Amino acid sequence: MKSLLIDLDKCTGCRSCIVACKSWNKLEPRIENRDQDGIRNAVEKAKGTDKFSDNEFTYIYEKDIKNFYKRQCMHCEDPQCVKNCPAHAIVKYDNGAVVVDKEKCEGVGLCAQVCPFGVPVMAVDKKPVKCTLCYDRITQNPALEPACVKACPSKALKFGDIDEMREYTSKFKYVYGGGVNDSYNSSVIYVSDIPFEKIDFKVAEIHNIANVLEAIKHPVGALTLLGGAALVGLKIYSERVKKVKEGKR
Template sequence: MKRYGLLIDTSRCIGCRSCQVTCKQWNQLEAEKTVNTGSFENPPDLSDKCYNKIRFIEVAEKKNGVDWYFLSQRCMHCAEPGCVKVCPSGALKKSETGAVAVDKTKCIGCNYCKSACPFNVPRYSEDRKVAKCTLCNDRVLNGMQPACAKGCAPGAIKFGEWDELLKEAKASGKSAYGADSLGGTGVLYILEDKPEVYGLSPKPQIPLAVTLWKDILRPIGLVAFVGAIVAAAGHYAVIGPKSHEEKEGE
């Protein structure tokens, strides 16, 4: 099956939050009690009740005073996801559609996925189950587009085959964020300014500790463990019985 993804053109986003609403409706997420923090952003952060949040970014302009940028924050659905790499229970896995899917019944609440995510996306519910955007994997598998893309009034969120979205992002002549990160993120952004302005890392990467443990130390430890078992078995087969027989002969 072909890989699918989202292309989000920030220049077309008007901060209407329709994507937030449609996401909550489709996933049947409860409303949150929030307080005024001095920002137009609401809610203030991702949570188990909010998988997709619009960031409001104020930018000081010399000529026009203040300008606004908007960014739809959610799981990036990396081709090489750190969360899947560290998940010990199989609660997070790559779907055939390219999405990082969630099986809450397998989640053990270890919090490893959150520490391994370069974008700090996974959140946990009160019962310690992981919660995040799944790229509406259930909808995509049934021939529908994600709820956020369907509900985006200005057409800032586009769903389609990832390769085609990548071509479109690069053809825009603007910054195509995510194209070269972590194997290519399933969610691509067309940015009008530097990633840092949007609160994005310019070079997102899986934490070194995760890479060392999963790709180097753990395999070495496994080989050493198996080697020790083989050595012990060999010792018993070659030396153990003879030594026992010699003692009986004495």
């Protein structure tokens, strides 16, 4: 199992990681011209990014000019998006990556609703998009690391065996991910010597999410156990299925 480690103390907010992500994933703006002006232009454009979209798999959340951090999919160990996908279109791979299979996806959109970190975004084709941990790079050649890791000039991003990354976290006062302080045992780990509150670090935003699919299979028992969250999930699910059936994808 691999892990992406983000050292917040080293991150300068330069956005090279965003540009590299866009280039690898063929999003806009790509670096069309690899001279200094071309790279500068792409970085300037990437500065406008402040939320996930079908064109932004990663962005820098900026509390203020001094306090910021990179966000992307957390690649959870037991992901809500996987558990709640009725089409089994999202897979957690042994290398840590959580990846959407667009061919299998039925466009229900539950993954986007249940993700505790607010990550997947439904694109215009009604298929979710998100960071893939560069699955297509890291499986192509084991020596390759994710594009954002390779591009980071400050070495704020590390990629490697999750046990090695967990060991590395012992140097820091504050850790989130990899099973430390997170309920989702994510394959992405944040480390810092500055308290997370100072940068407005958004840990999981939704807690105790119901397994909506279980609620659908066993409605009475699940609703008793899970309460309101399952009801919300069921409502989202049935409305979405209705729209899909009506051809309003």
